[in-house]
Structures are given as structure tokens and as C-alpha cells.
């Protein structure tokens with residue numbers, strides 16, 4: 001059963017289906033009620049499920065996340081929205097010191113089944129504080145599951161899984177794809193947390209990406225094919241837990257890997273991936289693992305963002321440097 | 329805290345009523361001062377209209393309009409002396425322009441050139457803050473440092489009704505009160521935080537009444553009454569200047585336009601409500617009063633309008649000049665001295681251009 005929908009609609013469907021299936025699922029945040037969210041992801045939920053199930057809060061992210069933690073302690077499954085990536089930072093203390101650690105602190109007696117949805121990353125010409133790739137902060141914090149869907153089917157399936165997870169989940173929505181229309185097959189979607197997907201098979205090298213960088217990696221692979229190079233693409237889907245098996249199987253097969261991510265490269269998720277691949281696949285590698293990332297700078301103003309963001313040209317340049325001469 | 333102070337925090341101070349008549353018990357405002365303020369209101373309104381038009385023409389990416397709030401914008405900037413500081417938000421372009429910053433520089437941020445288009449240090453105007461309420465603590469810091477250095481600087485810190493729900497708002501008020509910092513917290517209560525109405529932010533009797541809990545005076549003022557705002561903000565600045573500490577001022581006003589051009593306000597409020605507030609326009613009230621006392625006539629009004637049109641033409645022209653952004657700048661300001669990695673990354677980007685040029 002496939003239907004055409006945008007990513008915003010796919011996420012909306014996941015919220016609806018979860019709210020219908022489980023009365024303890026509640027949605028709240030800033031402007032998520034009557035307005036339906038600034039990206040319309042929560043459109044109609046207050047109307048259809050009532051004020052108690054989907055509501056606006058006072059404007060305070062620490063309050064939203066902290067209250068969600070308490071509600072999760074008391075049997076509910078809150079799904080909260082941070083309006084933009086950088087506006088989640090006031091909640092950082094709650095996320096890092098409490099949401100991530102409660103299960104461990106209480107020896108598993110109080111787990112916090114909650115989801116923090118964050119529209120993230122750039123590519124929309126947004127002004128400052130609206131385009132951060134903040135995944136490394138969360139991925140670095142033990143206790144958080146960090147998911148980054150790249151397509152509309154996964155956006156649905158992974159959110160359903162996140163809501164059902166006993167652990168707190170940071171759910172990163174690539175905002176530049178909110179309004180991209182795709183055929184979505186809700187029934188066939190893979191809702192396994194921690195499983196990467198091989199979205200393109202390739203013999204020569206493996207591109208590893210997640211979230212908004214997956215379509216760019218796929219476009220680069222397309223372009224490489226016209227030049228006679230066969231690149232595979234792995235979509236992580238889940239940053240934490242990390243699927244070493246799928247990633248390494250692909251890299252061992254090709255012997256070459258390029259990691260693509262929009263966030264600044266220094267101390268990043270891309271760095272972690274490169275390190276893991278190097279450790280696990282060292283004897284199979286024909287060249288050092290390369291990273292194509294944003295620069296180590298604050299996210300640029302709109303007119304400059306295209307200089308910062310990884311594009312197909314940079315990916316293909318990195319691929320070119322994977323010591324092909326030696327292979328001849 | 330005296331009972332007077334508690335009353336001031338809940339009653340709304342007014343000098344001119346909606347028709348432009350002197351409010352009961354109010355002192356007559358200084359007519360010349362008010363005329364100068366009116367000129368700034370006309371300019372402020374024109375700037376809001378211009379920015380709106382530039383967005384529609386695709387010249388600006390986005391504009392959070394302060395239409396209907398121009399009296400707040402003008403009064404808070406006009407209350408400051410040259411050595412004082414202003415801490416504005418994204419909605420306060422008109423306040424910044426009133427302070428004397430070239431509107432071209434103010435609006436250039438919204439063209440997407442850089443995060444702040446004016447010289448924040450020279451003008452003593454902080455960059456427009458987007459992360460809500462965070463700038464209020466910086467304002468307290470600037471004020472406290474001024475006190476420690478023996479300067480008589482006062483800091484005007486702006487935020488909206490929604491921002492008063494953030495933890496940083498509370499911390500800033502408390503710090504300022506504890507350190508008797510010369511800060512004026514000026515809350516423009518325009519009744520909405522994007523779609524969320526005031527009732528969802530606070531059930532306190534007023535936002536100004538929050539001051540009671542911090543041990544500082546709180547004053548609620550008609551935010552569409554330039555004369556009242558000038559008095560209240562002038563007093564608050566003077567209070568800070570003489571070392572008596574911070575004041576919280578709440579302006580009762582209304583966001584007449586949508587949150588930004590990207591917002592659809594019809595989803596969460598009625599046209600009747602908007603019309604009602606549009607009828608309380610801050611400009612007509614002042615002009616009615618000034619005409620009544622014989623200080624304003626058609627000639628002066630025409631002169632103000634011509635001036636404002638000239639300003640608008642100049643700003644439009646200034647914003648029409650597209651300077652190609654310099655990608656090298658991406659790496660220049662991150663640290664006082666760029667790190668080795670940034671130097672390498674800058675060179676790598678330059679190499680991409682060189683390759684393109686060679687093609």
C-alpha cells in the first residue's frame with residue numbers, strides 16, 4: 001500500500017498512528033497545537049485528538065523536555081518538538097544530565113520512553129540558529145538513541161519505532177526534505193532501530209551518509225556511474241546504536257570508503273564513523289577513509305551556505321583521492 | 329516592595345487615550361519632544377512598510393514586522409544616551425534604526441549576507457538576538473561591568489511576551505536585581521509568541537507583576553502610547569543611571585502583522601481581534617494630540633512623510649546593491665587567529681575556485 005506524501009506528512013502519519021494505537025502517547029511543544037507546528041508536522045492533531053493529547057506549552061525548551069521526562073516517569077510516552085535545532089540548546093541540561101541518564105541512574109527502574117523531535121541541518125537558506133547539525137552532541141551522550149531518517153518511508157517507520165522504544169530518542173528530521181514528495185509504503189517500512197540500509201550497491205567504493213546527506217551521496221553515485229565508477233551508498237538511519245555490521249560488510253566488499261555529513265568535521269559523527277571503519281576494516285582498505293563534511297565554522301549566513309555544504313563535486317573529489325593508481 | 333509598586337505593575341500607565349486626548353490625571357506631555365517622537369514614528373512605520381515590500385519582491389528573505397509596535401520601538405531607543413547599550417531581538421529593527429544605525433545595515437542581515445550587518449561595538453547595539461531571552465543575561469553583564477568600571481551606562485534589554493517564559497528571562501531579572509545592575513527590561517507584550525497566545529505563557533496578573541518576585545519595580549504601560557512610554561522608560565533609565573537598579577517595563581501592545589511573512593496568522597486569531605488593535609494605532613493617537621495642541625499641521629506632516637520617503641528610497645537603493653559575498657570570510661572571524669585547520673580549509677575552498685576558473 002503506497003501513497004504519495006511529503007516527509008512532514010509521513011511524520012504526521014506516524015504521530016497519528018502512534019496516538020491512535022496508544023493512549024499514553026502525547027505530543028507537545030511550541031506552536032504544535034492549533035497552528036500545527038511551524039513546519040505543519042503536527043497539523044490537525046489537537047483538532048483530532050484533543051487538547052490533552054497535543055498541546056502548546058509556555059515557551060521554554062528546558063521546561064518542555066524536563067516536563068516530558070517527568071511524564072515519562074509516570075507512564076506516558078511524550079513526543080516533544082524543539083522548533084529548530086539550535087533552539088533545543090536551552091534543554092541541553094535536561095537532555096544530557098537527566099533524559100540520557102535516568103535509566104542508568106535508577107538501575108533500569110525508571111526508564112524514560114520519550115522522543116525529542118528536532119528539525120535539523122541546513123540547506124534551506126535559513127538565518128542563524130535555524131540550520132545547525134547538532135547530532136554529535138547527542139550521539140556523544142550515552143543513553144540517548146539518535147535517529148536520522150533520510151527518506152519519507154523511514155521518517156514514518158523510525159518515528160513509530162522511536163515512540164515504542166523504552167529508551168529516550170533524539171529524532172533528527174532533515175528539514176530541507178520536509179516538503180519533498182515521495183511514494184511511501186508504510187506497511188513495508190523497516191522499523192528496526194540500529195539497522196543501516198544499503199540504498200545503492202556498488203563495487204568500487206562505499207559512501208556512508210545519514211539524514212540530509214543521503215540524497216547527496218546518491219546523486220554523487222549517479223554521477224560517478226556516468227564516469228564508469230561504481231559507488232555504493234549506505235544510509236545509516238540510526239546514528240546510535242551504530243550498525244557496524246552493515247557498514248563494514250560494504251566497506252570490506254569495496255575496500256574504499258567516504259563518509260559524507262553536513263556537520264563540521266572536527267570531533268563529529270563522521271569522525272566516529274571513519275575511526276570505526278578504519279579499526280574494523282583496516283586490512284581490507286585500499287586507501288584511508290575520507291570524510292566530506294561541513295567546514296569547522298559556525299553555520300554560514302544564507303548567501304554563503306552553499307560554500308559550506310558537502311556537494312557531489314566534493315564527494316567525487318574525495319573519491320578520486322582514494323588511491324586508484326595503486327589498484328592498477 | 330510598597331503597595332504602590334504592586335499597583336503600578338498591574339495597572340496600565342497611560343498619557344494619551346486612543347482618541348489622542350489627555351488621559352485622566354495625566355500630566356501634559358512636552359509637545360516639542362512628542363513632535364520629534366512623532367517624526368520617528370513616521371519613519372519607523374515607513375521602514376516596516378518598506379521591509380514588508382522588499383520581502384514580497386524577494387529582496388529580503390524574511391521580516392518580522394513591528395507594525396503596531398512602533399511607539400515601543402521609538403521610545404526605547406530614544407530613552408538612551410550615546411554611551412548606553414541596546415539589546416534588541418529580531419523584531420526590533422525599527423528600534424535599532426531609531427538609535428541611529430543605518431537601516432541598510434540593519435536589514436542586510438535579512439538579505440542573507442552575514443549574521444549582523446552593523447558594527448555592534450561602535451553603535452553599542454548588540455546583534456539582534458534570535459535565541460529567545462538569552463540576550464537578557466548579556467545585557468545584565470554589560471550593565472554590571474559598567475558599574476564595576478564606574479561608568480554611568482544604562483542597558484535597555486528587549487524581549488517579547490513569549491520570551492518571558494524562558495529560564496534565561498528569570499535568571500536575568502534575578503541577577504540584575506541582586507547586583508542592582510542598571511538594566512531596563514522592556515517586554516513588548518504583543519499578545520502572541522508566533523501562534524501561542526499570552527494566556528499560554530503566563531497566568532500572572534501581568535508580566536510587569538513578575539518584577540515583584542525579584543524585588544525590582546515593575547511598570548505596565550500602554551504600548552501604543554508614545555508619551556506614556558517615553559515617561560516610563562525615561563524614568564527607568566534615570567533610575568538605573570543613578571544606581572538604583574533595574575526596572576521591568578511591560579508594554580501592552582499588539583503584533584498587527586503575522587509573526588513573519590512566512591506565518592499565516594489567520595490560523596490562530598480572528599480578523600476582528602486584529603482590526604480592534606489596528607484601531608489603536610500608535611501614530612494616529614500622537615498626531616491627533618499634536619494637532620489638537622496646534623503643534624502639528626498638514627505642512628509638517630507632509631515634511632515628515634517626504635523625509636520618510638526619502639529614507640525609504642535610500643534604503644531600497646542601498647539594499648539593491650549586491651556585493652558578492654567573500655567565502656574567505658567564513659574562516660576569518662571564528663577565532664582571533666584562525667586555527668591551522670581553518671587555514672587549510674580556507675585554502676581547500678580557494679583551490680576549488682581556482683580549478684573552476686581554470687576550466
Ligand SMILES: Cc1ncc(C[n+]2csc(CCOP(=O)(O)OP(=O)(O)O)c2C)c(N)n1
Nearest residue numbers: 087419458459460488489490491520521522
Ligand atoms: C530559544 C528559542 N526557542 C524558540 C525560538 C523560535 N521562536 C522564534 S520567535 C518565537 C516567538 C517569540 O515570541 P515573543 O517572545 O512573544 O516575541 P515576538 O515574536 O512576539 O516579538 C519563537 C518560538 C527561538 N527563537 N528561540
Ligand SMILES: [Mg+2]
Nearest residue numbers: 488489520521
Ligand atoms: Mg510576542
